[in-house]
Amino acid sequence: MAYSGDPVLASDLLFRPVHSLIDQSLHSRMGATTTNGDGFGIGWYGEGDVPALFKSVDPAWNDANLRELASQIRTGHFFAHVRASTGTPVQRSNCHPFRHGRWLWMHNGALFGFHDYKRELMMAIDPALFGDIEGSTDSEAFFYLALTYGLEEDPYGAVEQAVGMVEDLGREHGVEHPIQMTVATTDGESMWAFRYSSEGKSRSLFFSTEMHRLRALHPEVKALAELGDDARFITSEPLRDLSGAWQEFPESSAGVVRPGHAEVRPFTPRRAATVL
Template sequence: MCRWAAYRGNPLYLEELVSSPAHSLIEQSHCANRAKTATNGDGFGIAWYGDHPEPGRYRDILPAWSDCNLRSLARQIRSPLFLAHVRAATNGGTRRDNCHPFVHGRWSFMHNGQISGFERIRRRMEALLPDTLFDARAGTTDSELLFLLALHFGLENDPLGAVAEAIATVEDFSHRHGGDALVRFTAAFSDGGRLYAVRYATDHKPPTLYAAPMGGKCGKTTGYCLVSEPLNDDVDAWMEIPDGSAITLCDDGMKREIFEPKLLSVAA
């Protein structure tokens, strides 16, 4: 399983999540505490928003702990919204196109989890994509394909609804063509304005997700971070997000609501 961290709020240096904390994302890349695999060394990536609508992005196949450029970039880049990911591959080889976050237009997306029996339903999932999105597929992972399906189902206008339909479609395909359906999905995605996250699993055993406020002077909350596992030992600061939840971070703070896959149309 992968590990990731995301932030929205007042501009913050990426190192505040990626490299500086005692249990930073780089530390988790070789010593994760709350994952089935302690090592997440199959590449990494960061996506951040600045002065342009589309995010900047840096990815590589090296383990995060061994890339000196990542530490340097994290120390210099300051952003109000960013996503960072270290990968432990379940589907797709170790290549740059398979490293998260994935980007399309102004949208960025990263995922921790898996689709059981993905190879049996991949062609049917790909067949749903219009040519423009099919041609945008650069890698071979289930994560990227889920992202493109969500774009097809209306991520631009209804982000959480589009992700709910994408997951429901995958579960439907799995039931009808692959046997038992099992989707484990803990993901973050953003259009550069709002930051969204979902924690869900068909078997109610999703990868972990935690949230915490980031504070400025006088203890005032200046933003929120979402992480696969806490960045330090201050257990009171971290709230575990329950299974079947959707999170939205915006100017009004953090909102949590129930997340449930919804199949709006039946594909062949």
Template sequence: MCRWLAYSGSPIFPEDLIFTPDNSLAAQSLHSCKAKVSVNGDGFGLGWYGERDVPGVYREVLPAWSDCNLRSLASSIRSGHFFAHIRASTGTATSRRNCHPFTYGKWLFMHNGQIGDYELQRRRLEALLHDDLYARREGSTDSELIFYLLFHFGLEENPLKALRATLEEVARSTEASGSRKPFRCTAALTDGRTNYAVRFSTDAHPPSLFWQERSEHTLIVSEPLDTAVGEWQQVPASTVLVTDPGNKVRTEAL
């Protein structure tokens, strides 16, 4: 299980969310409140949109709390749209290529959760990948695989449809494999403009997901960054949250 946040709005320095709040992402890397595991120290990543369509990405295997480069980048790069992620491995290696967010073209993707008995399903699901994505697979995580499956299911034409089809396919695969472990997926996806965030599980325990909408920004988080009551709304299970620049947040059932 991991923790993440997705920000879009007026440009800010990522440190305002990664380091400053009481329950900042760096604080969660040492001790998260709502995660299944308390420590999220198996690497981290920051992906941001700046002057290009393609995002910048910085991923590293150290815990977020101790990386001096992250501290400098987060206080130097101002961005109106970024993803940040801290990782707690569910079995695969601690390596940069297994760190989120994953990127391909203009897209960023990050994930908290797990494909139940992933090793039973990896081959079947990887077989679905387009040739170019298959060849590009660099890591070994279920998360990178889910990202690439989205392209198979038409991400570039219809992101919502691709999200639904991917979740359905992985859920079906999990069941077909005979696994009794759930497929859990709290994930965020963006093309640099619109954010799509899903909260999903094949059992009754999807990972937590919250959001906050203010005049200047929208923020989606695994868990609230501070304890101010009433500021955070919980995303219901089996729901996708869509945030567009200039529009209100909307939710749809998955």
């Protein structure tokens, strides 16, 4: 779940919605697994030059420290993720979001066959970035591959090339459908999201309707009146059942949200440039 808008309490984002991310950690309706209890992480932008992180290997629904912190964090840019491991260890460094400088990254899905082409993929990562990798997940490697291809300058182009490389490597190793992904990434000002899979059957991903339209549709919902006009959410599953509140990202698409602007466009991987 990602939020951008006027500063709000993290607890209102994490715990207040009927089908909040905490509820989804126990009762996912659309995910690959119903329970996501292999750790969690939150990232937020506050007073510092880089976003803050809090991660734990405990299940999100059972972490008292998360509830304590969330009741004191007020932010206008917030990322949160609950994890179900696809094979890598349950450890703090493998929990999302991942951070590099001012950038945060979250990924649902998998790079299938990653173990077979891991060395080749890791060797493609810029040596200047390689030492910052902390964990062992395919998701973090994917992030650093996107950074290598210029995520900080051109998020769309960087992810297109990163996915192109993953598909090329996977298919060279006999993997028919190498990637399944929904991704959210941010620099603290804009949020980008991507929905794509090699198979063409991607995990669910939604963005919220413009707040002024949503208030007009549902004047009875008090929580909407408490959010600013620029408030937008990107989430794997709707946070509550509210007609007109959620728009699904189309298959093979990408989008960006920033104050006063939102767009969705087609997403097509492309062959990666050569990386030294």
